[in-house]
Amino acid sequence: MSWPAPAPTAVVRISTGSGAVHVQAEADRTECWSNVDALDGSPMTIDGGSSKVEVRVPEGTDLVIGSTSGKVTVDGRVGAISVLTTSGRISIDHAASVDARSTSGRVEVVHADGECRVVSTSGKVQVDRCGAADAASRSGRIVLADAHGPVRANCTSGKIVVAVAGAHDVDAETVSGRIDVSYPVEVRPLVASSAADLAAATPGHDCTVVARSGSGRVVVSTR
Amino acid sequence: MTSSELPPSTDTVLFTDLVGFTEYNDAFGDAAAVAALDAQLAIARRALTGDSRLVKELGDGLMFWFPHPKPALTAATAILNGIDAAREHEGFPLGIRMGMHAGAVTARGDDVVGHTVNVASRIADLAGPGELVVSDSVLAGLEATAAVFQPVGPARVKGVQAPVWLHRFAAPLAG
Numbered sequence: 001m002s003w004p005a006p007a008p009t010a011v012v013r014i015s016t017g018s019g020a021v022h023v024q025a026e027a028d029r030t031e032c033w034s035n036v037d038a039l040d041g042s043p044m045t046i047d048g049g050s051s052k053v054e055v056r057v058p059e060g061t062d063l064v065i066g067s068t069s070g071k072v073t074v075d076g077r078v079g080a081i082s083v084l085t086t087s088g089r090i091s092i093d094h095a096a097s098v099d100a101r102s103t104s105g106r107v108e109v110v111h112a113d114g115e116c117r118v119v120s121t122s123g124k125v126q127v128d129r130c131g132a133a134d135a136a137s138r139s140g141r142i143v144l145a146d147a148h149g150p151v152r153a154n155c156t157s158g159k160i161v162v163a164v165a166g167a168h169d170v171d172a173e174t175v176s177g178r179i180d181v182s183y184p185v186e187v188r189p190l191v192a193s194s195a196a197d198l199a200a201a202t203p204g205h206d207c208t209v210v211a212r213s214g215s216g217r218v219v220v221s222t223r
Numbered sequence: 224m225t226s227s228e229l230p231p232s233t234d235t236v237l238f239t240d241l242v243g244f245t246e247y248n249d250a251f252g253d254a255a256a257v258a259a260l261d262a263q264l265a266i267a268r269r270a271l272t273g274d275s276r277l278v279k280e281l282g283d284g285l286m287f288w289f290p291h292p293k294p295a296l297t298a299a300t301a302i303l304n305g306i307d308a309a310r311e312h313e314g315f316p317l318g319i320r321m322g323m324h325a326g327a328v329t330a331r332g333d334d335v336v337g338h339t340v341n342v343a344s345r346i347a348d349l350a351g352p353g354e355l356v357v358s359d360s361v362l363a364g365l366e367a368t369a370a371v372f373q374p375v376g377p378a379r380v381k382g383v384q385a386p387v388w389l390h391r392f393a394a395p396l397a398g
Contacts, residue, residue, distance in 0.1 A: 015377040015386045047386075066377035066386060084349065084376025084389065099375060099391070101349055119351035136351040138243070154318060154352045156243035173318075175246040195311050214250040 002033045011062040011080075014055060016048035018069045020088070022055070025076030029058045060096070071105075089123075098130070106140075115149070118142075133162075159216075163223070167206035178216040181209055185222040193218075232327035233364055235295040236340050237287040238347035239267070239302065242318045244283035255316070259283075262315055266305035270298040278335055284347070288335050292325050292357075292364035299323060299355050300370075300392070307353070322347025324387075325360040342380050342387060349378060355392040362390060370394060 012032060014021055032044070033056045039045045046053060052070070057063070062079040065072050072083050073091045082099040083090050089105045092098055097114040100107045106123045109116055109130065116130035120137040127133060132149030135142045141158045144151060148165045153172045160172050161180045167187050172179045183189055190205035192198045193212050211218045241247075241263060248256040260283060267277060267285055275294050278286045289295035299321055309315035324346055326339035342358065350356040356375055371394035377386030 011374070013377070013388075015379075017379055064374045064376055064388075066379070068379045082374045082376050084378060086379070099373065101351075101375065103348070117351070119349070119354075121348075134351070136242070154242065156246050175243045175250055194314070196314075214247065 002031050011043050011064050012055065012057060013043055013045040014048070014053055014063065014065045015046070016053055016067040016070045017050050019048045019051045019053055019067065020070040021048070021053045021065055021067055021072045023063060023065070023074045023076075023078070024054075024056045025059045025061060025074070025078045026056055027059045027076075029056060032057045032061070116144075132168075164207075169207050170209045170211070172210070173212045174216050175214045176216050177213065179211045179213050179218045181211060181220045182223045183207075183221075187222070189220060191220045232339075233291045233325060234328045234335075234339065235289040235292045235323060235325040235361060235364070236328060236335070236343040237289065237295055237299055237321060237323045238281075238344050239263075239285045239287075239319055239321050240347050240350075241283040242320055242352045244317060247317055251316075256283075259316055262309060262313075263306070263319070266309065267302055270301035270305065272298070278333070286340075286344075288328065292323075292361045293369070295323055295325075295361070296357075296365060296370060296392075303353065303355060303392075318352030320347060320350035320352055321355040322350055323355065323357040323361050325358065325364055338382075342383075345378065345380055346387075346389060349375070349389065350391075356389050357392065359388045359390075 035054045036046050036048050059077050060079045063081045066084040067088045068086045069088050071089045075093045077094040080097045081095045085102045085105050087104045090100050090107045092109045094111040098112045098116045101119040102123050103121045104123050107118050107125045109127045112130040114131040116133045118125045118135045120140045122139045124140045125142045127144045129146040133144050133147050133151045136154040138156045139158050142155050142160045144162045150168045151170045153160045155174045155177050157176045159178045163182050170181050188206050189209045191209045275289045278288050306319045324343035328335040328339050329337045346356050372390035373393045375389040375391050377388050
């Protein structure tokens with residue numbers, strides 16, 4: 001079925017159990033389409049149950065998506081997107097901002113223009129490019145490959161790898177995992193193990209790195 | 224804000240969990256772990272007002288009951304702020320995550336049980352460090368200007384056909 005694209009302040013909501021979700025954002029599209037009937041009411045809501053849900057939306061559409069075990073794939077450029085799965089893998093191509101959470105599914109974000117917030121229990125988190133980032137995982141590895149804003153990363157036992165694009169602050173914390181933070185060679189970060197240490201530090205730095213690991217190694221480098 | 228209607232009961236259940244507590248205990252020993260639990264408990268108790276109640280401790284987590292979502296949100300934000308301040312100024316070692324749901328509960332001695340409790344616990348599992356995640360039913364009990372929430376997504380809960388739509392607390396109370 002097809003229906004008009006949502007107003008700028010509205011979102012398309014998609015929910016499935018075991019069914020996969022595939023969203024395709026298209027530049028020349030002016031209305032939304034889905035293989036599953038949308039429920040009546042506002043916001044526009046699609047409930048796929050165990051069926052696979054295919055949705056096509058105009059570029060820039062805001063989305064809220066959830067599944068239990070179904071994989072969620074979003075291709076093209078969308079607006080603000082929130083995705084929640086239990087074990088389903090999450091793959092997002094390009095969004096204005098991202099909130100993605102999975103208990104055990106892997107989370108992959110290719111490009112988030114703004115904030116990228118990711119929460120995972122055991123799945124690996126891979127963000128290729130983002131603005132500000134807030135990523136947390138219990139045991140899955142966190143990789144923020146090109147962060148263009150301040151970063152907060154928390155991992156209990158997995159490794160945290162952050163490559164920062166400019167003079168942006170980083171706050172990274174693990175109990176036992178290793179922390180690797182890298183900056184462009186021209187950036188001079190001030191490195192500390194607590195916020196209190198920063199207050200006593202001398203000026204002359206471009207940004208701050210607060211990195212705490214109980215037993216893991218902390219490495220801050222330039223590249 | 225959601226358009227969902229507040230359920231007949233406004234009972235509200237809040238679960239908290241210290242992120243990485245088990246690994247912290249393994250790495251730093253029982254004395255450090257107990258100190259963290261004591262500090263968390265003191266912060267939580269200071270946040271409670273009126274009829275609100277700390278129901279029980281669950282390992283490194285806490286379970287609260289509130290008569291309505293409003294005092295629940297007030298207490299939850301006070302706990303978040305208290306933990307943040309303790310981390311910045313007192314070296315409190317761990318972040319806290321929280322989940323909240325509103326609906327009918329059943330008293331069982333000093334405990335409360337039921338579907339609402341189970342859902343609140345499940346919601347807490349989906350929050351990240353320093354986050355409060357709430358259900359539609361909680362938002363329905365709050366005024367539109369009470370706080371800013373961002374959508375998280377729909378969670379499926381065992382035994383419930385319809386998904387529970389979740390939201391992340393993003394900004395403090397207005398005014």
